[in-house]
Amino acid sequence: MSGECLAAIPNSCEHWLRGWGLIDFDFLPDEAKDKDQYRAPATQALEGHLKKHAIEFQRQTIPAPEKSDPDKRAQLEAVKRWFHDAWRRIEPKLRTSIVEGISVFLSLFDDNPKVKRIFCPPKECYDTEANADDKYGKPLPSFSWLIETDKVCALNFPIGMNPGLAKAIGVMMKLDFERAVLNRVPQIEAHPEQYFRQVFFICDEYQYFATVGENEPTGDEKFLSLSRQPKCIPIIATQSISSLKSSLPGETWRTLLQTFRTKIFLALSDDFSAKIASELCVKEDQLKIGYNLSETGHDTHVSLLTGKAQSNRANLTTSKTYYQQSDYRFDMKTFTELRNAQSVTIAYDGLNPMPPMFCYLKPYFNDPNKSYFRQAADGEL
Incomplete structure (x- = not known):
């Protein structure tokens, strides 16, 4: 680690460095600031000289380049390039708008002291030596x-x-x-x-x-x-x-x-969910039964008493037919009338999809060796 002194000296007045006798201390403009500060390696002679002339300064400790992580150093340089080449060139109004949006979000973690302590712990919390006894909290791995x-x-x-x-x-x-x-x-x-x-x-x-x-x-x-x-x-x-x-x-x-891949539908109370669930179960060919009733009459005439058609000879014919029709495997009514511990399941066994089926569920807190129907009969569901 090495130290540097940051002195607030106007950049446009470089002759001040000579006037204050600072030209021999290797001062350079501080790129991280708004070009109104200079920096130099911290020494006792420099600190004594700054204090003697009442020049405002601050001391910072920075990692030595030869001891720092090259990847992190490259990331820091990338941030600097972004800050000076991209961020500083954005219009002030746009920058203010961006900062305001970020500040509103970050304020959520600063309003509540408990939230701040948990999600914004002090830097010492991540220091293995200073926080060996977890006095600053235990960081989440x-x-x-x-x-x-x-x-x-x-x-x-x-x-x-x-x-x-x-x-x-x-x-x-x-x-x-x-x-x-x-x-x-x-x-x-x-x-x-x-x-x-x-x-x-x-x-x-x-x-x-x-x-x-x-x-x-x-x-x-x-x-x-x-x-x-x-x-x-x-x-x-x-x-x-x-x-x-x-x-x-x-x-x-x-x-x-x-x-x-696996969907388990319990009782649904809104029509949209029931409709989508019914459509996900797809249609299948189902055997339907049809009934037909017909009545025929001979020598039909109009009754003078009632004014309706009547016949002295009439026949009544009844027919029953079977036919296939493509319809939903489970309609919307099925999903809205599911009882407790009942479901319609579209399962996938890891290799092949299984057809939608009606499933009976058993709560974990009931006897697993007792069937669903016995539990339902005993009022345990």
Whole structure:
């Protein structure tokens, strides 16, 4: 590590360096500022000279180039180039608008002290020596490490406390998890002899955290379509198809819904969800029965008493026919009348899709050795 002194000296008055006797201390313009400061290596002689002439300065510690990480140093140089060559050239009004949008989002993490302590811990929290006893808190490891070490990571944030912050944290946590899971693909391909465990992604009330990328490279529909390769098993629960549709733009909910190979439909209360579920179960040829009743009469005449047609000789014919008709396997009424612990399931066994079927479910807290029908008869459902 090496130190530098930053002195506030107008750039347009370079003769001040000579007048104050600073020309011999190797001062250079500070590129990270608005060109109103100079910097030089910190020495006792320089600090004494600045204090003697009452020149305002500040001391900073910077990593020595030969001891710093080359990749991080390259990233820092890229940020500097972006700041000076791109950001500084944007019009002030546009910059103000961008900063305002970011500030509104970041203020969510600064209003509540508990949220700030958890999501914005002090720098010492990540120092293994200063935080050896976890007095500053225990930082959350990366998802890559959690996935490979058989850990369970859950988000406990009641949405009623702050809906906007809860959704933001949930979405960012989900995207970070998806990124870590997809990064397993090159590792699995590079080490085919190594066993990689399966990973579960379980999300309830998924409509609050669903995101689609459309033309962007990120999105749940893209992750779910690739999730089999990194051995990820997603289990998603949502209120209805309507709630998922209302949280996503346009018709992107269709792209997202088709990535779920196994679908379990419980009782649905809105017509749109019931209609889509019925259409997903597709049509099939069903045997239908038709009845026909006909009446014929001979010597028909009009009754003078009633004014209606009547006949003294009449025949009544009844016919019953069977025919095939293409109709939905489960109609909308079936989905709206499902009882507790009943479902219509479109299953996939990992190799072949199974036809839609009516399933009877057993709650986990009931006796697993007792059949559904016995539980229903005993009033346990």
